[in-house]
Amino acid sequence: MRVTVRLFARLRDIAGSSELSRDLTAGATIGDLWRQLAREFPELAGYERSISSAVNADYARMDRVVADGDEVAFLPPVSGG
């Protein structure tokens, strides 16, 4: 299955792109996708404990199973206001 990955702020800078497409095996979680990306872009690994994640623009936990066509977003610590 295929998902869209959205990256923001410094995560986007590290990956060099705000949007990626990635193939996952059935049953993969957000955490699995994150670890796949962290192998591809080792600088992401430092964010393991501080990121938040979302699926289809709703906050979701890293153990959430993703579905084909989902938009999965990874969010570094926020700084709005």
Add this chain to the structure above:
Amino acid sequence: MVLPLFAIGSAPLEVDGVAAALAQAAGDAGSDGAVVTFLGLVRNHNVGRRVRYLEYEAYEPLAVKAFERIAAEIGDRWPSARIALHHRIGRLEVGEASIAIVVRSAHRGDAYAACRYAIERVKQIAPIWKREFFDGGDVWIEGATANPDDERARAEAERVACA
């Protein structure tokens, strides 16, 4: 044109328009006794650095949902208070407003507290980021790990709001 209550956009913020939208949505029949507005501005200094300008970005659909969630939390905690909240993205110069919050309520105490609560919660859970361009470089500012279900963080925002 009436503005939405919750919005992200690159145009300069219009606090009067946000206040008008809230007044219309609230359908106030004279029961509100207070309106509190908050504008957050781009400051020319931060931790000893001379700030030239900021660039904001947001995960827009989730940010608007975060604003709606904050409004619902305020409705639970201060039932007479209603809120509108706009956040600007893109490049902002020193002195420009990055966020406008308007709160109406029956009494000033609730309006002040709910307004303070709203800005604290934005800083905790809204998926918005600022990149600071200062003399000598630039850096993404990274604050809180966003977790709307973190009750300790929410309680801290309420504590600050009511201090």
